[in-house]
């Protein structure tokens with residue numbers, strides 16, 4: 292496939308690295324304007340701590356025009372600008388895959404002619420310095436259609452291309468349920484670890500029990516308004532399982548705060564608060580935690 296990866300963050304480089312390894316793909320990387328200088332090579336450290344360098348093939352108007360697949364690996368608050376920059380440069384047949392945390396960024400956009408999919412990850416990956424990514428935890432990807440149509444043949448080709456590059460990955464018809472589960476996990480783990488400046492595993496401490504319960508109760512009430520039904524105990528167990536599996540990880544929101552970057556809070560707990568307003572529901576704990584994260588943002 293002709294693939295353009297947008298964004299040189301951890302997830303962008305994780306995909307660029309694995310997709311370029313498959314000979315049959317033609318892959319290029321489109322870097323954000325924030326990159327002060329773009330080197331000729333990138334570095335990637337794998338799960339066995341083995342580092343290698345690879346050639347950076349940069350996207351241009353031709354690779355964008357020929358792209359079968361656009362992998363949009365930017366933060367949720369950069370999605371709108373990234374899509375605006377692609378308008379009139381990509382084919383209406385190109386498939387756009389959104390790889391960001393949180394929800395609501397896609398809904399901010401005017402309807403796109405291209406088929407749009409969401410890709411949810413549980414991999415751990417971080418940027419150790421510009422254009423150097425380190426894979427820190429093996430995970431799984433779920434891929435699902437969020438707008439438009441794709442034929443079964445193209446869906447299978449896309450799924451196979453991505454799954455061969457970075458297993459395991461599966462196509463799901465239940466992407467909305469999975470997006471909500473990921474959202475709920477991020478709503479609890481990300482702000483608490485960012486505010487407390489702790490690794491994900493420290494969330495299992497009893498002192499966070501009551502806060503976690505309040506956040507989950509509010510999320511369940513808002514999700515029900517969207518016809519997503521969570522069971523309290525199951526949801527809590529899933530969240531704590533992710534905290535256990537990623538115990539030594541620094542959450543993306545904590546990394547954003549530590550590196551003085553804007554966080555994705557508006558698309559995580561902010562998404563819950565916006566929906567709660569529409570539904571006439573009170574979500575004081577989510578509102579409070581947003582204020583606490585905002586106070587840490589520069």
Ligand code: PAF
Pocket residue numbers: 392413476477480481491533537540541542543544
């Ligand atoms: O945003 C993150 O950091 C991750 O989605 C997760 C699952 C919370 C693990 O750190």
